[in-house]
Amino acid sequence: MIRALTGFSTRNPWKVITLWVLLGIGLTIVGQALMFRVTESQLGDFLPKSYDSAAALKVAEDKFGIKPDANSVTMLVERADGKPLAVADQRRAEAVAAGLGRQRVTMPKTEDTPDFLVKDYSQTPKTGPGTVAPHRTFVLFPVGLSGNSTDPGLQNVFKEFRKTASDTYARDGLRAGFTGGLADTVDSEEAEKTTGTVAGLLTIGLIVLLNVLVFRSVMAALLPLLAVSLIGGAAAGAVVGTALLTGIRLDPSTPSLISVVLLGIGIDYFLFLLFRFRERLRARPERDAREIAGEVSGRVGSAITSAALTIVAAFATLGIASFGQFRVLGPAIAVSVLVMLLASLTFMPALLAVAGRKMFWPSRALKRAPREGTAGRFAAAVARRPLAVALGSVALLGVMAAGTLGMKMDYGTGGGTGDTPAAATAAKISRALPAGVSDPASVYLTAKDGGALDRQGVDGLARALSRTEGVGQVAPAVFDKAGDAARIDLYLTADAQSQKARDLVSGPVRTTVARHTPAGGEAHVGGTAAIFADISTAVSDDLELVFPVAAALIALILLVLLRSVAAPAVLMLAVGLGFAATLGASTLVFQHLRGEAGVNFTLPLVLFLFVVALGTDYNILMSDRIREEMARPGPARPAVARAVRHTAPAVATAGLVLAGSFGSLSVNPAPATQQIGFATALGILLSAFVLSTALVPALAALLGRALWWPVRPHRTARPQAPYGPREHRDTAPRTAPDAPDARYGPTGPLDPGEPDDGGRPADRAGRVGTHYRD
Numbered sequence: 001m002i003r004a005l006t007g008f009s010t011r012n013p014w015k016v017i018t019l020w021v022l023l024g025i026g027l028t029i030v031g032q033a034l035m036f037r038v039t040e041s042q043l044g045d046f047l048p049k050s051y052d053s054a055a056a057l058k059v060a061e062d063k064f065g066i067k068p069d070a071n072s073v074t075m076l077v078e079r080a081d082g083k084p085l086a087v088a089d090q091r092r093a094e095a096v097a098a099g100l101g102r103q104r105v106t107m108p109k110t111e112d113t114p115d116f117l118v119k120d121y122s123q124t125p126k127t128g129p130g131t132v133a134p135h136r137t138f139v140l141f142p143v144g145l146s147g148n149s150t151d152p153g154l155q156n157v158f159k160e161f162r163k164t165a166s167d168t169y170a171r172d173g174l175r176a177g178f179t180g181g182l183a184d185t186v187d188s189e190e191a192e193k194t195t196g197t198v199a200g201l202l203t204i205g206l207i208v209l210l211n212v213l214v215f216r217s218v219m220a221a222l223l224p225l226l227a228v229s230l231i232g233g234a235a236a237g238a239v240v241g242t243a244l245l246t247g248i249r250l251d252p253s254t255p256s257l258i259s260v261v262l263l264g265i266g267i268d269y270f271l272f273l274l275f276r277f278r279e280r281l282r283a284r285p286e287r288d289a290r291e292i293a294g295e296v297s298g299r300v301g302s303a304i305t306s307a308a309l310t311i312v313a314a315f316a317t318l319g320i321a322s323f324g325q326f327r328v329l330g331p332a333i334a335v336s337v338l339v340m341l342l343a344s345l346t347f348m349p350a351l352l353a354v355a356g357r358k359m360f361w362p363s364r365a366l367k368r369a370p371r372e373g374t375a376g377r378f379a380a381a382v383a384r385r386p387l388a389v390a391l392g393s394v395a396l397l398g399v400m401a402a403g404t405l406g407m408k409m410d411y412g413t414g415g416g417t418g419d420t421p422a423a424a425t426a427a428k429i430s431r432a433l434p435a436g437v438s439d440p441a442s443v444y445l446t447a448k449d450g451g452a453l454d455r456q457g458v459d460g461l462a463r464a465l466s467r468t469e470g471v472g473q474v475a476p477a478v479f480d481k482a483g484d485a486a487r488i489d490l491y492l493t494a495d496a497q498s499q500k501a502r503d504l505v506s507g508p509v510r511t512t513v514a515r516h517t518p519a520g521g522e523a524h525v526g527g528t529a530a531i532f533a534d535i536s537t538a539v540s541d542d543l544e545l546v547f548p549v550a551a552a553l554i555a556l557i558l559l560v561l562l563r564s565v566a567a568p569a570v571l572m573l574a575v576g577l578g579f580a581a582t583l584g585a586s587t588l589v590f591q592h593l594r595g596e597a598g599v600n601f602t603l604p605l606v607l608f609l610f611v612v613a614l615g616t617d618y619n620i621l622m623s624d625r626i627r628e629e630m631a632r633p634g635p636a637r638p639a640v641a642r643a644v645r646h647t648a649p650a651v652a653t654a655g656l657v658l659a660g661s662f663g664s665l666s667v668n669p670a671p672a673t674q675q676i677g678f679a680t681a682l683g684i685l686l687s688a689f690v691l692s693t694a695l696v697p698a699l700a701a702l703l704g705r706a707l708w709w710p711v712r713p714h715r716t717a718r719p720q721a722p723y724g725p726r727e728h729r730d731t732a733p734r735t736a737p738d739a740p741d742a743r744y745g746p747t748g749p750l751d752p753g754e755p756d757d758g759g760r761p762a763d764r765a766g767r768v769g770t771h772y773r774d
Contacts (some may be wrong), residue, residue, distance in 0.1 A: 027237025046324030056526025101127030216363035228266030289356030297349035403584030408598030434472030436492035457518025615687030655688020
């Protein structure tokens with residue numbers, strides 16, 4: 001199947017390229033336009049209905065008409081000169097707020113997107129009565145807008161409303177500020193826009209620079225980036241289409257995460273092909289480049305397929321998570337990686353076939369054998385002293401893993417920078433009112449039998465809540481029209497997104513509610529703090545379930561792919577140590593050195609999946625080459641040395657590219673995103689430079705061909721032809737015993753009939769012959 005796809009693509013390259021270009025452009029346009037129709041910005045909607053805060057959201061919608069996509073913004077109005085509000089100022093502020101609540105805000109037109117692909121968010125905001133702060137310093141008005149807070153369309157509507165309100169108040173000597181929800185999102189995105197652009201350009205620059213340094217070629221530096229960008233757009237469109245067909249809702253962070261993942265692994269897969277393509281072009285300069293492209297794509301395509309399916313399987317385990325944000329992330333990543341895999345077996349081989357030897361222009365590397373280099377010397381060291389290399393690698397990873405001792409989880413939202421106007425407005429409010437006034441917790445009560453609620457019992461609950469630790473104020477109970485439901489808003493003394501607020505809601509508040517709920521009534525605690533308290537519980541349960549299932553599934557896949565018992569055990573041991581080391585180092589940096597509350601609650605799971613799945617990519621590539629080399633005559637240690645010498649440059653370059661892609665997230669102002677970017681980049685670097693090129697080869701050298709038990713590679717008298725038909729075999733004579741290692745020369749294993757090592761024993765360095773030539 002794999003060779004059929006790669007063979008068809010290299011025989012019909014222009015047809016394949018044209019098809020991918022059309023698909024890529026079309027799906028990119030559709031995906032970008034419809035992405036926000038399949039995303040869910042309210043985290044509470046990702047919780048199972050059995051959780052208390054999710055039940056509260058249901059009551060809020062059914063009894064009080066609060067839409068699931070409602071966005072609450074707090075508008076602060078004060079005098080422009082900073083003096084206390086006079087009675088006339090307060091009346092004018094209230095009159096303007098009421099007028100804004102009757103004025104429809106029209107969504108601005110977008111010229112670059114067709115109207116039928118744009119959702120119209122034009123609406124009339126809902127404004128509520130004002131709350132005057134102590135000493136009459138300002139008055140607060142709640143403002144409600146409906147829609148996806150991450151959609152630029154709704155954000156533009158809010159910007160229009162903000163501009164109209166600010167201009168209207170300014171004419172009366174008043175000043176308006178906005179905070180909470182949508183205001184925080186808009187201001188954070190505006191503040192992070194420049195940083196994100198710079199980070200993206202630096203990532204692209206890093207990829208181009210690395211490819212230039214490695215291949216000394218303009219086309220080899222730019223073509224992979226252009227190809228992967230096109231495929232990434234197609235993958236995003238495929239994810240959106242799948243979400244539309246299945247009705248699932250994606251988390252707003254999923255598109256950016258998919259983009260980073262595909263950029264990294266796509267460049268990786270292209271690099272794997274380029275390195276092997278260059279290797280074979282050097283070995284057989286007389287052969288047609290298109291034919292070599294087909295052979296290389298078929299051979300490397302097997303390793304790429306194994307690596308990609310491992311990633312798909314790892315993320316598929318998220319389908320068993322209870323927290324919806326995790327549960328939808330798995331299918332989204334899986335679909336996008338499958339698209340990248342299909343492109344790696346069709347589009348990329350077609351590009352190699354068309355470009356041929358021009359892929360490496362103007363470099364002359366194809367006309368000469370490179371020197372042994374660092375990779376050759378390191379490979380010789382691994383083969384010569386595998387025990388020392390293995391023990392050193394384990395010791396390094398063990399020291400880093402020790403950082404997990406005392407690790408704490410931080411369930412904060414990881415909001416954006418604190419230098420925004422929204423953050424300044426929130427700080428001003430918190431100095432005069434309880435910290436949770438702009439985002440209250442809410443207790444919803446309903447009658448179990450469908451009758452009317454006991455109003456005295458509801459008032460008694462409100463009084464009990466006012467005496468509860470951490471509750472600053474309690475608003476009067478609000479009943480629905482039927483009188484069978486009530487809402488009590490609580491203004492906590494802690495910010496709604498803080499750990500303290502989550503502890504208050506999950507502890508004293510819910511305890512008080514349970515004790516004082518009126519007879520015949522049912523109560524649920526909702527709001528931001530309650531939602532995140534429940535998310536922390538759901539995530540903890542998911543970690544205990546997903547970790548072992550994912551590990552078992554990956555091990556099973558490796559067992560099938562490698563047809564060995566020992567090899568999967570070695571690889572799983574390696575990636576397990578890499579995961580623990582990465583998590584420990586991240587804990588040291590963020591929790592102990594930077595003094596943060598702990599590691600973000602999503603980090604262990606995201607890190608486990610990315611480091612284990614993506615790190616296994618490099619291990620599979622290295623193991624595949626080790627198996628190939630061990631299938632040829634000679635001792636096992638020289639085979640390991642050859643595999644490391646030829647594969648380490650590709651793994652190192654790919655690791656730097658992938659780490660740079662994820663590392664771009666570490667400059668994001670959001671603490672949670674910083675942690676994910678830093679930790680994932682570190683994990684990829686450990687996988688590439690410690691696990692795949694040091695620990696795994698060292699263990700392979702120690703175990704020898706027993707690594708592949710029970711299906712060990714056969715040491716044949718003559719090498720088996722890995723490339724090409726019989727007519728391309730060489731008939732050169734066997735080299736003299738003191739000649740350089742011709743058979744495993746600059747380009748790896750040569751075809752049958754080419755000079756071999758003559759059965760010479762390995763020297764002390766674990767090398768065949770007198771010296772290496774890379």
